Amino acid sequence: MKLPERYCEAMKELLGDEYSEYLESFQKPAAHGLRVNSMKLRSSDFCRISGCSLEQIPWIENGFYYEDACAPARHPHYYAGLYYLQEPSAMTPASRLPVVPGDRVLDLCAAPGGKATELGARLAGEGFLLANDISVSRAKALVKNLELAGIPNLFVTGERPERLAEAYPGYFDKILIDAPCSGEGMFRRDSRMAVHWETAPPGSYLEIQRSLAEHGFQMLRPGGMMLYSTCTFSREEDEECILQLLDRHPELETVPVRPYEGFVPGFCGLSDAVRIFPHKMKGEGHFLVLLRKREDGAAPAAREEAEEPIISGGQLPEGIRDFLAHIRKDFSEGGFLLERDQLYYLTPGMRRKKGLRYLRSGLLMGTWNKNRFEPSQALAMALRKEEFGETVDLLSDDPRTVKYLKGETLEIDSRTASGFPWRLVCTDGYPLGWAKASGAVLKNKYCPGWRWQ
Numbered sequence: 082m083k084l085p086e087r088y089c090e091a092m093k094e095l096l097g098d099e100y101s102e103y104l105e106s107f108q109k110p111a112a113h114g115l116r117v118n119s120m121k122l123r124s125s126d127f128c129r130i131s132g133c134s135l136e137q138i139p140w141i142e143n144g145f146y147y148e149d150a151c152a153p154a155r156h157p158h159y160y161a162g163l164y165y166l167q168e169p170s171a172m173t174p175a176s177r178l179p180v181v182p183g184d185r186v187l188d189l190c191a192a193p194g195g196k197a198t199e200l201g202a203r204l205a206g207e208g209f210l211l212a213n214d215i216s217v218s219r220a221k222a223l224v225k226n227l228e229l230a231g232i233p234n235l236f237v238t239g240e241r242p243e244r245l246a247e248a249y250p251g252y253f254d255k256i257l258i259d260a261p262c263s264g265e266g267m268f269r270r271d272s273r274m275a276v277h278w279e280t281a282p283p284g285s286y287l288e289i290q291r292s293l294a295e296h297g298f299q300m301l302r303p304g305g306m307m308l309y310s311t312c313t314f315s316r317e318e319d320e321e322c323i324l325q326l327l328d329r330h331p332e333l334e335t336v337p338v339r340p341y342e343g344f345v346p347g348f349c350g351l352s353d354a355v356r357i358f359p360h361k362m363k364g365e366g367h368f369l370v371l372l373r374k375r376e377d378g379a380a381p382a383a384r385e386e387a388e389e390p391i392i393s394g395g396q397l398p399e400g401i402r403d404f405l406a407h408i409r410k411d412f413s414e415g416g417f418l419l420e421r422d423q424l425y426y427l428t429p430g431m432r433r434k435k436g437l438r439y440l441r442s443g444l445l446m447g448t449w450n451k452n453r454f455e456p457s458q459a460l461a462m463a464l465r466k467e468e469f470g471e472t473v474d475l476l477s478d479d480p481r482t483v484k485y486l487k488g489e490t491l492e493i494d495s496r497t498a499s500g501f502p503w504r505l506v507c508t509d510g511y512p513l514g515w516a517k518a519s520g521a522v523l524k525n526k527y528c529p530g531w532r533w534q
């Protein structure tokens with residue numbers, strides 16, 4: 082691969098004696114990683130059922146290297162949302178932001194969801210995640226990935242950060258800013274990034290990175306934590322951006338993250354920051370730094386919340402209640418929103434703010450149209466097999482599983498005495514989607530846009 086000359090000069094200056102080792106790393110193959118979705122199962126359970134040869138990524142509890150031959154994107158477990166495919170160093174930022182259930186979490190640059198899916202899983206259904214991306218087309222992929230992961234307590238917005246900051250001043254417990262950058266850490270994996278760098282070198286991103294960090298700061302509550310990350314090596318985009326933020330806001334401080342022997346401390350005196358280099362670890366390149374806003378920073382008053390027409394389960398139309406009676410999950414603590422023909426469930430404390438562009442507001446339960454309720458793909462993915470009364474259980478190596486994922490009708494007679502037609506189709510015990518019993522066959526209700534190609 083031909084690296085831009087100016088880039089090589091900058092890396093020589095950054096790495097000194099280690100520069101030749103860094104260049105040698107381009108001869109090694111890139112490592113492939115998958116991250117187990119803790120919303121659905123434990124890593125040990127996944128290793129037991131996966132059938133793939135996996136090696137633990139030493140600094141990520143639920144991260145594993147896999148061999149190419151494994152082809153995990155072509156496995157029913159992928160369609161069950163059991164894991165997310167992610168470059169190993171890119172798993173680090175979400176693993177080092179200490180999200181706990183109940184937090185209000187913002188991922189400001191979230192698409193396509195590599196980090197948001199992990200942040201959402203760590204909430205374990207309590208509190209909520211607001212995943213934002215300025216690009217609405219990229220945010221659509223974000224919605225799909227979060228729904229595939231079965232994250233119920235989410236908002237997805239396609240907003241400019243300044244508009245979010247106006248609506249949510251001093252509001253979030255945890256914030257991730259995975260900023261757009263010159264992508265130098267990805268050159269080894271994707272040589273097109275090096276070509277793109279010539280037209281968009283580090284300087285092109287500084288203004289946007291500064292503004293993202295600033296707006297993130299404004300939305301952080303006193304005592305809250307914010308993690309800033311990039312996949313680039315340039316000091317201007319990494320340490321210098323954060324040092325300027327720290328200068329502007331003395332109430333911010335850096336916090337050390339859980340260490341790993343391959344991590345390199347940040348440059349320019351920002352030693353709590355972490356650098357990941359491909360010649361030091363089996364991964365590509367990343368920068369991350371964890372920040373805390375001291376408790377004495379005064380929080381501005383929160384802006385007005387939307388007057389949501391939230392309704393309780395008991396107020397829903399009878400046809401919806403009939404369907405929900407088959408779900409063994411407690412929906413009494415939060416509330417429902419019925420907007421046009423779409424039904425959403427919001428967990429306690431989830432309220433929208435006025436005037437923002439929400440692409441998803443809570444768990445999309447299904448559609449209510451002409452007095453008929455059709456459950457959504459998102460609902461199937463957010464349930465556990467035990468939480469729905471009527472299931473169809475297929476093994477992942479049963480050819481009918483892929484037939485189902487391709488949208489075909491299955492010749493399975495699953496009639497019951499009650500006549501209730503909806504079935505949750507599962508593979509190896511994990512939900513894939515819906516089907517409807519019709520005589521001796523199952524009509525396929527798998528989301529057409531998600532089909533196995």
Ligand SMILES: C[S@@+](CC[C@H](N)C(=O)[O-])C[C@H]1O[C@@H](n2cnc3c(N)ncnc32)[C@H](O)[C@@H]1O
Pocket residue numbers: 189190191192193194195196197213214215216219240241242259260261262289293
């Ligand atoms: C590095 S990528 C994020 C990757 C993502 N965090 C993941 O792990 O899958 C940066 C994202 O920032 C978005 N972006 C660019 N400018 C933005 C802005 N001003 N506000 C919010 N998002 C922005 C881009 O659309 C892009 O999706």
